[in-house]
Amino acid sequence: MAEEWVEQMQNQVNTLEKLEKYINVSDDEREAIEALDTRWGISPYFASLMDKDDPDCPIRKQVIPSMKEQVNKYGMENYLVWKENRATEEVRPDCIARQYTDRIAFTVVEICAIYCRHCFRKELVVDQDLQLRFDLDEGLAWIAEHTEIRDVLITGGDPLLLSDDKLEYLITKLREMPHIEMIRIGSRLPIVLPHRITEGLKKAIGGYHKVPVWLNTQCNHPKEITEKTAKAVYELLSCGINVGNQAVLLKGINDDVDTFRELHLKLLRTRIRPYYVFYCEPAPGIDHFRTTVEKGAELIRDAIRGHTTGLAQPMYVLATKIGKIPLMPDYYIIDKNEKEYTLRNYKGETTKIPNIPE
Numbered sequence: 001m002a003e004e005w006v007e008q009m010q011n012q013v014n015t016l017e018k019l020e021k022y023i024n025v026s027d028d029e030r031e032a033i034e035a036l037d038t039r040w041g042i043s044p045y046f047a048s049l050m051d052k053d054d055p056d057c058p059i060r061k062q063v064i065p066s067m068k069e070q071v072n073k074y075g076m077e078n079y080l081v082w083k084e085n086r087a088t089e090e091v092r093p094d095c096i097a098r099q100y101t102d103r104i105a106f107t108v109v110e111i112c113a114i115y116c117r118h119c120f121r122k123e124l125v126v127d128q129d130l131q132l133r134f135d136l137d138e139g140l141a142w143i144a145e146h147t148e149i150r151d152v153l154i155t156g157g158d159p160l161l162l163s164d165d166k167l168e169y170l171i172t173k174l175r176e177m178p179h180i181e182m183i184r185i186g187s188r189l190p191i192v193l194p195h196r197i198t199e200g201l202k203k204a205i206g207g208y209h210k211v212p213v214w215l216n217t218q219c220n221h222p223k224e225i226t227e228k229t230a231k232a233v234y235e236l237l238s239c240g241i242n243v244g245n246q247a248v249l250l251k252g253i254n255d256d257v258d259t260f261r262e263l264h265l266k267l268l269r270t271r272i273r274p275y276y277v278f279y280c281e282p283a284p285g286i287d288h289f290r291t292t293v294e295k296g297a298e299l300i301r302d303a304i305r306g307h308t309t310g311l312a313q314p315m316y317v318l319a320t321k322i323g324k325i326p327l328m329p330d331y332y333i334i335d336k337n338e339k340e341y342t343l344r345n346y347k348g349e350t351t352k353i354p355n356i357p358e
């Protein structure tokens with residue numbers, strides 16, 4: 001008998017008929033599903049979290065195609081080629097993307113349990129305009145030759161959709177390379193298909209080893225977190241895998257103070273460390289999800305700083321082809337002279353501390 005997560009994948013909600021079993025499909029959703037040439041699909045578990053009657057449900061908006069995807073006033077064509085420096089002279093396999101000297105992203109698969117409408121890798125994963133070759137051994141051989149690489153991010157698609165055997169092979173091969181100090185996995189499965197966190201997976205990627213595995217998931221709204229996710233995260237932590245979150249700032253989904261704060265509080269209650277909040281990148285066809293650049297810093301200031309523990313503070317960043325640019329609020333030092341600094345807190349209160357000459 002197939003494992004539950006495999007059955008979930010086999011029964012992905014990816015036709016209008018299947019979707020109608022979960023929600024009352026809106027006109028825009030129906031038109032987009034029928035008209036757009038795009039890959040979409042939702043694990044039955046995640047589909048069950050959607051609001052049946054509200055087309056503005058934060059889960060619905062992330063997973064069901066919209067006619068708004070046809071608008072592309074502010075998105076960049078060939079975004080992924082630009083962002084991942086794929087047009088540079090360095091010879092690299094398709095599966096290796098590089099923005100830094102010491103770390104790379106290793107794309108191992110292009111399928112997902114859900115197809116996020118805001119995905120910055122939409123051209124590859126969702127719309128499939130960009131075709132790449134994914135060859136694990138080719139990627140591993142390249143990493144083995146490049147001894148300057150310390151840190152490998154295994155990404156996709158969703159890498160945890162590889163079989164336990166393939167994941168174990170990948171992790172074991174990477175850990176055998178003396179220059180690899182850490183392995184990161186980017187996966188939405190703890191949120192959208194927590195059934196994937198099985199004993200077999202824990203055996204494949206967990207356990208003590210001097211090269212740690214960090215898993216960063218993506219959760220964008222508190223409604224995405226259930227008891228099932230909390231238990232899956234606990235299982236990951238209990239076998240030595242650190243779990244963080246990389247949220248994407250999404251207009252109309254999490255760009256208000258209350259939702260943004262509750263998201264980060266609930267992540268901590270679930271034992272997931274908020275790591276990044278990404279500005280929604282200018283990939284084509286996702287204008288409708290994008291806020292102003294400043295919005296994320298304002299939310300960190302108004303929803304998080306001072307309102308909860310430092311453990312719940314993600315870094316707000318803009319991901320670019322030259323790496324991540326942090327965009328944090330900058331309101332703390334309001335004056336400085338030879339004698340003292342004047343500092344402001346999240347409530348607008350001020351205080352002074354002495355200045356020390358260099």
Ligand code: SF4
Pocket residue numbers: 111112113114115116118119120121122125126156157158188218
């Ligand atoms: S799970 Fe990740 S890679 Fe897949 S569509 Fe969503 S954001 Fe993109």
